[in-house]
Amino acid sequence: MNALSHLAASLVDRLAVPIALEWPGGRAGPANAPVQLKLREWHQLAALLMGRIGSVGNAYVRGELDIEGRLRDVMDVAAELAHSPLQTAPPTPWTRVLRRARSRRLHQRHRDAEQVRFHYDLSDDFFALWLDCRRVYSCAYYQNPAMTLAQAQEAKLEHICRKLQLQPGQRFLDIGAGWGGLLLWAAEHYGVQALGITLSRDQHAHVQRLIEQKGLQGRVEIRLLDYRDLPPTERFHRIASIGMCEHVGMANLDGYFVQLWQLLEPGGLLLNHSITAGSVHSNPMGAGLSEFIETHIFPGGELVHVSEQARSLSACGLELLDAENLRPHYARTLWDWSLALESQLGRARELAGETAVRAYRLYLAGSATAFERGWLSLYQLLASRPDGNLGTGELRGAQCGYPFNRAHMYREPPLPMFCGAGQATSV
Template sequence: MADAAHRIVELADHALSTPFPLRVRAWDGSEAGPPGAPVLVIRRRRALRRLLWKPGELGLARAYVSGDLDVDGDFYEALGLLSGLFWEREEGPAQGTAAAVRRTAGVLRDPANYRVARAALALAGPGLPPPPPPEELRRRTGIAHSRPRDKAAIAHHYDVGNDFYSLVLGPSMVYSCAVWEGERTTLEEAQSAKLDLVCRKLGLRPGMRLLDVGCGWGSMVLHAVEHYGVHATGVTLSTEQAAFARKRIAEAGLTDRIDIRVQDYRDVKDGPYDAISSIGMAEHVGSERYREYAQALYGLLRPGGRLLNHQIARRPLRDEESYHIDEFIDRYVFPDGELAPVGSTVARLEEAGFEVRDVEALREHYGRTLRAWVRNLEDAWGAAARATSAGRARVWRLYMAASALAFERNRIGVNQVLAVRTGPDGDPGMPATRTAWLS
């Protein structure tokens, strides 16, 4: 085992049918692979067992989250090179990952590659597959997207700790795509610009009633009340978010203008509202429940009321039936989260009765936002790990950096869809041009 890195690279070349693009540093101190490339540091043989038992992105993620595997060098470059092994030009993300798994697993099953499989097992060492890192959500009960299961899923992601999120998100405490107006724009300025863009699209005016679905830490309702004079209600399923938002609102002296509830959007019954914002929440709804979501929000709006739906979208597949949720994201980050093409979102909103008036793509803005969050996390790494756990901090670094690359490479997008509940005569109650209703 004095030259483990060379043997690992040789095995990877065989398994992937292409030269492994990263340099490898193994637990025995040996190195192999292309000079100058980012270094994949395999600290423990256990990392190989994780990959053998679960080939593909989930095995790599488990190895990284547990600390069995790390990267020395440009983290984004390393992720980009690795993602090239799982994505194929003619296939979408789900099929690309599945193809890589098939290639790797096929090498181990093919009798012609018995020697390679035997070498891989010898490198990995004896034993059953290691248990997943404790940050992984492994047990779920109840029907997907039922109220209890949705609440548990939200708690897994958002109740990580307000101190942790404060370090990552910064003072704005906004956990969605910012809008960057220039090269020198700060994260706080970009988040404020996004919130103001939402308010202007909704046509907010003093005295209006605003419902913010999935209100997070209260940033949207605070901005709308302070700058547009509305009365706002925010609903979230996260008890930690609600506590943080209420504290901010009390400190701002706005408790008489803002109501924060720990409540499922399906249980909101005090409409009609003049406007509804849903920013980064609809990804949690699920495709089977999306029509119910759209109908619920439609029913909560007055005629002429507007909905701003800000939502991440995936690219459509040639065969939509083959779509499956990314295992790493589902188990570690957003349990039960689902992405849909923007066309599907628009269709469901229109089926509920809305007229869609505008769709704006903000894909490039999300890549920059995620890189800013990763930078915040890396700059405060010790404090972030103490606020939650080293494994959880590694989960967030991995998912945010990988997501930044996915937005930048047009594998996923994010869109603001402005929809209106028209009056009985078809009047949308808004100007006919974007310039007019954004002024």
């Protein structure tokens, strides 16, 4: 025990952010430190000293230790203790076999539905506390650093629609449509015939209500449906997959892009927007961080490196046209969500319970830190299904409507902003 106490005191002295650390029978660090950790068990001190941040987070969620302080400071301490959680060594062949077997087991239809509902059906009112007014639950796009969260989310919706070059009358599919932000934006601003699918009962009911309130019946449809159950006879001019690949599983990735190829009209465009692994080998993050997320937030979630996504969609007959890294945009988005949640913790506990609130406090701030430090990334990949006609498009050989330049993505005038002026945007 004395050796552990000595190591704890030495660790506290080395940290860049001062912390006050208490454990059974001892303490270290200045009493007025900006971060306060109060441990109730000796094994928690051992986990802390070994950099097992996921284990420390689990204990916090269970109420077995307390953390006080500004979350930015808390996460700076956690990042220092974890060092770099990126596992850069390639997995062994046996490890790859085990991962694929586990991925297949986790991503059967019934398990995917259970896993999605575990997360997204927690409480609509809870998510509404800290998302923007459209409840867009994916990386925002801060074209201007002064943008509010709501403005940046609208800019993201517009950015996606411009990349896809949506036109009135086109059939548009939104896979994993969430609370309908993109689906409704595309229908209202671009006149498309829009279909969204989701496995979340709460999200499905919410979007159905919005369709009725806005009088969009006949133009917009939302289905409670697994992507694998979309009829192969249906075809779409444009497809968006926003925050969906994370739930597909690496074992199903090729099958997913094959399905999108089949659903896409020849010459059509696909935009895949998803979180990607920081390691080129798609290794889970170390220090117990990936396990924490899977246990408390996204069961069954799996990330691959962007190079693996590019390989997969290309192997399935899609042509990669444009890749854009929005990593720091997601860090900013997550800090904005974190700030909004921190401002309403009492109401959040009433809606979701203490355990869920503790998990989401660490998840939002911890994920923001992971994106800032490059442990995770966020890519938008724009791809086409070439139609084989060399005369299609502005340039000979395009074989789709993509102009092979980015002028349409950044055209003037400035975007209209309709929602949520005045929200706080920094922590």
